[in-house]
Amino acid sequence: MNGPTLYSIGELARRTGTTVKTVRYYSDRGLLPPADRSPAGYRRYAHDAVARLDLVRTLRELGLDLAAVRKVVDRELALPEIAAVHADALDVQIRVLRLRRAVLAAVAERGATPEETRLMYRLAMLSETERWRLVGDFLGAAFADLAGDPVFAGVMRSMTPELPDHPDAEQVRAWVELAELAQDPGFRAHLRQLVEEEAAGHLPGEPPMLHGSLAAIVRDQVAPAVAAGTDPAAPQADPIVAVLLTRCAHLLDRGDGNGNEGGDGDSGDGAGPDPRRQLAARLERMNDPRRERYFALLAVINGWPAPESLRPVLDWAARALYARAPR
Template sequence: MNERTSRQSHDQQPFVRASYSIGELARRTGLTVKKIRFYSDRGIVTPAERTPAGYRRYGPEAVARLALVRTLRELGLGLDVIRRVTNQELTLGQVAAEHAAALNAQISILRLRQAVLTAAAGREPTFEEMERMHQLATLSEAERRRLIGEFLDAVFDGRHTMSGRAGVRRSMTPELPDSPTQEQVEAWVELAEMSLDPGFRDVMRSLVEDHMADLPDGAGTPPRPDVVAVARELVQAAVSSGISPDSPQADPVVATLTTQCALAAGRTDDAQPHHWLLHRLEAASDPRRDRYFDRLAVINDWPAPEPLAPLIDWSVQALRARAAR
């Protein structure tokens, strides 16, 4: 047989397709024989043929197919979805998008659970308190809005549409994002619990009423500074300098404080501005007020507010000391 005849004879031989036994496939893929047999029985990877003795033989594409199956299983996909992918009924992009959405939902649930447990670990709650915390953390957006709406309705006494009140109400409204951080969830649970406390509602209602009383009545009248804001600005330097509220060094600060706050509130004719201002600042000194606005800033991703309590406490002590003289 010459070289040409030999080459023609070789070209005419049938192509022999590589195949693997289930054991060889296990060694190549790192999967167990039992697992491959399971996938094979489920129709996810099918043998290319069977030997006369009935043993399964798999083609080379089975290696890549099983590698894909293993990856998808590690990502948490179910066998029915994997079968649809391997049968090209679904694209990997479609599956990835759907599974990512499902994972986001699971992550949100886990974040809520973690936040509730973290908050509970720091306070040793009763069973009833634990149940309430969980309920508050898992409220829907509509339920959260309704809860806060009821709280703010009580605080504003149903008159939040009046001039000046709508803006104040908006500044007190928490807006938990769709994908909150653990810190935001913890802040929401705490703020929601505060909003359910009748005593805290009374405190906030008093603060809002006092604040609204400082606003001018006329629609065209320019707004006056808030009394608490004026006190904060005037007292900051004295507190930072370590001036005692009942010391003589505090006298000029208190005199300026009284005059400026009376001017801001439109009460320059008040015969006893010390008494009025003392009542006004005592109402604003409740530490829960600071806590509410701190939690609000966390939820809304606002800059942390400066605590008012130390400045208001200094002002209250200074006014009391002079009222007693």
């Protein structure tokens, strides 16, 4: 009576569409034990070796290591359990690959130097804890003693980037650029100056105006003139300037925290800095392109709508104010 059909290595390879070398490799590592040997010592495999080899190859192609594959085929661990662990590992690998791809794309777009590339890669690969530390240091330096004020604490939260667990390439590039900006000493000092100005003009019970009320006042009053192409030095701009000075009087009465710095000149009547120059200088500081870029990058990272550019209205308002200030 004939026994069960046994396959040689070559026959098993042909039936599974693989190579003799692959069959021998898995057999040598205990993943495909032979059922018997021929009189000459050649390995022979049982019929179920076909299904076992297919399973081994599938698991390997899915990225499982040999030890994990052995536990599955030997039924030491359930496949769903192994699959869950490796799915989590693949998520990490995919995230890393996305980060690397985003950095490479940014390097290509910016024509980055090797030194810039190293910095970009380091910033992109920061852990969540490291990102929070970097952002916390940046905003902490800007708000300093004001961080305990609930109103200013709310502003800090609104300026905090939160990179998602699975960011897309655009969000990664935005994070790298924002992190670079947050470490720029010049921008850090500039933001601190803006915060100090807000604190000096802050009325109790009212929100600070770091990127809100003052900009909204200027936008509402000036945008129609900008859209109409009105010359900021033309007489038609007089009423707009008058409204700006009235609406911002509480800021000017309290000073801007810089005396005559930033182009503020004396009014000529001994009453202190001219309010038009004072407000114009403050609007110029608000109009720093780094500030606008920060909020644009923040929107990309946090998945918010792109913020409206205020540069045209801030520029127009500053020019209109300077045009009416005493020489």
